[in-house]
Amino acid sequence: MILNKVMNIELPSIEHTISEKDCILYALGIGLGMDPMDPKQLQFVYEHDLKAFPSQSVVIAHPGAWVTRPELEINWIKLLHGEQAITQHQPLLPGSTYVGTYKVLGVVDKGEDKGSILYQEKALTDKATGDLVSTVTSSYFMRGDGGCGSSEYQPEPARPVPERAPDDVVSIPTALNSALVYRLSGDYNPIHVDPAKAASAGFDRPILHGLCSFGIATRAILHACCDNDPARLKSLGLRFSKPVYPGETIAVNLWYEDGEVRFTATAKERDIRVLDQGFATVSQT
CATH class of the missing domain: 3.10.129.10 (Hotdog Thioesterase)
Structure with missing residues (x-):
């Protein structure tokens, strides 16, 4: 990985209209509707008063496999998805058009033989209003890119679960x-x-x-x-x-x-x- 090229990469914004069919297909993909008699599942898979499922924000306006660009020299074959997070500022709405904009937040080098971690952020805004709807952050474990150097980015500390039986x-x-x-x-x-x-x-x-x-x-x-x-x-x-x-x-x-x-x-x-x-x-x- 060439650190300065990764940190300075410019990714084009992407418009994505989510149709009712898109929303239903995503919901079916995560298993909603397996109980067709459950109205709380039906609200995500039936076009009558359809609601978009909130985690669909991770697939809207996806930037594609930009890490495969040759000039970045990323060993993308060894890439693993490490972490994923969403912040919902407003509910997603079926039929709306969203604009995704992207930036690389930072890179943390774990060492020559230990790989590195790349952090990326996507902001989804409503095209009609310009309002921020969702912030989506991801981290990727670049197993083949240790020794590339780190940026100044400091990721949030991990949040371990309590050491007791679950509630x-x-x-x-x-x-x-x-x-x-x-x-x-x-x-x-x-x-x-x-x-x-x-x-x-x-x-x-x-x-x-x-x-x-x-x-x-x-x-x-x-x-x-x-x-x-x-x-x-x-x-x-x-x-x-x-x-x-x-x-x-x-x-x-x-x-x-x-x-x-x-x-x-x-x-x-x-x-x-x-x-x-x-x-x-x-x-x-």
Whole structure:
């Protein structure tokens, strides 16, 4: 990685209109509608009084694989999605057009043989009003780019969960074809669909998209803390720790601490933690 080129990269803004179909397809991809008799799921998958699910902000106006640009000299083959967070300033609205603008926040070099971490931010604004709707931050573990040097950026410290039993657990099953549906929202990486490509990446079968797991964690927070009202979710973030396989059940462990929700998630069938250091803030009304 060439640090100064990465820090000074200019990414074009992207306009993205989210249709009702886009909103429904995203919701189906994170498993909403599996119970067709549940009105709290139906509100996200039925065009009558349709609501956009808040974590859809992660796929709106996606900047694409800019890290593959040759002039940046990033070893992108070894890139892993590390962390993801959203801050919702206003609810997403089906049929609206949003403008995504991007910047690289910083790079933290862990050492020659330890890789580096790249931090990126996307701001989504409503094209019609200019209002900021969502701020989306991501970090990427660049396993092949240690020794590149660090910028001046200081990331927020990690938020470990309390060392006690969780206050609540929400278990959400995933379908065997969930990755096949979720990819239609824009992430066509073949390791999520092609067994041969998944094997070449070290997995015994295709894995679920990390951002699909992010959406499922958001479902758990809305269910447990917001009475499934998307307008009540103000922020949510987490760290990806292990991949999820389609068909597994994601058990989200919740702690209510100091006015904030903390959480982790486990793939129940393997008893492996797949999401860590989760946090969320919600409004009471």
